[in-house]
Amino acid sequence: MKLQLSALFLGLAATAVSAQDTQTGPYYLHITGKEGSSIDGYASACHAGAAIEGLCLGPETPPDSYVYEYYFNTSSYTTVGESEVGTIAWKLPYTDQDGNPAVVDQVLGLQYQINSNVAAPMFGWSTYNLWGFDADGKLFGYTYYDDSTFTPGTNPVPSGEGVANYQWYVCWQYFTGYYYQSLGWATTSPPHNPTCEAVDVTQVLVS
Template sequence: MKLQLTSLFLGLAATVVSAQEQLQTGPFSLHITGKGENSSIDGYAGSCHAGAAIEGFCYSAGELPAGSNSFQYYFNYTNGSSTIGDAPIGQVIWKLPYLNGTEQAYVEQTMGLQYSVNSNVAAPMFGFGSYSYLPLGFDADGKLFAYSYLDDSTFTPGQNPGQGAEPKAYYQWYVCWQYFTSYYYQSVGWSTTDTPHNPTCEAVDITQVFATS
């Protein structure tokens, strides 16, 4: 009987692992375009140096630089992850290059948000620090969104906001001049409310683009 139970538990564990298999898409680039009618923003996101094994999420105007690892991103998710429609929720990844002896190797860094206490604009960052996890997805048009199922502007006293809540996609991306870790870059920002505190911010769309062969 013990052997049968053990076999059952092992089978269930294998099923759970299989159901949550880690999947990855990429590499792809991220095209940034301004939402304003007269916007001049048209370029690509690129990982920019912001310290030891820390990268910002910078804006680079113009054409996509050919063959640059700084402009290549990946999307990690599980086949049992949350979704909005058919869009899985996961994490945007950049692969930090390093030398393993004499061989080129890469380590994955997950996008998170670095907040400032006196601003409603957070800076997406890649690193190994304690950045706030950012659940993300790509919609049917390839546009990058952040995911949440709670909106505190709708909260009422004593009523659990999680009951019957529906997940929603948010597109509060901006390109701003931002200061972080002693660097001042024109980079992607995430506004936690509709109007950014930073006056240099301009609303943008960020679209996933796969290379064509």
């Protein structure tokens, strides 16, 4: 899928990754089931709207295609233990103003439904989240505070110590008119969506 992208879209893309100094990759994202789930496949960037892609469950062996390849942007300033934290990017192909093929980074963010605790990870430019890979290569979400510890009227003082969160599921999800079996992120457990199965997402270097 190649698009004609406006200067505004390209400016938003540059802003989303400007704080990240180093890009590594490409990587596959291997999805494996937990708690008895038989899920085993690789994440593919699947169309979910104009210049928006979800992370769909693909086959057990990733095809030789850019839709399975992702990149990790880090600044080295944010970490969880020894693991760097940054943004996950997918390179969207488009045709530039001279008619030549080009790519632009889109970053991964969570899109929420107002009536569900399961968010859909989407590549785009409107929002992004911070992610990292632990020592085993497992993808985690980053946070530095826990609102379950809040008390009325007392301003929380974050410790500054980052926390790795692993709340990945594969679910059948509906977004912008598309219904896919794709990665989801449950903010609480159990997931509101009954099709969800708990999974790990592991970084695999493209050979």
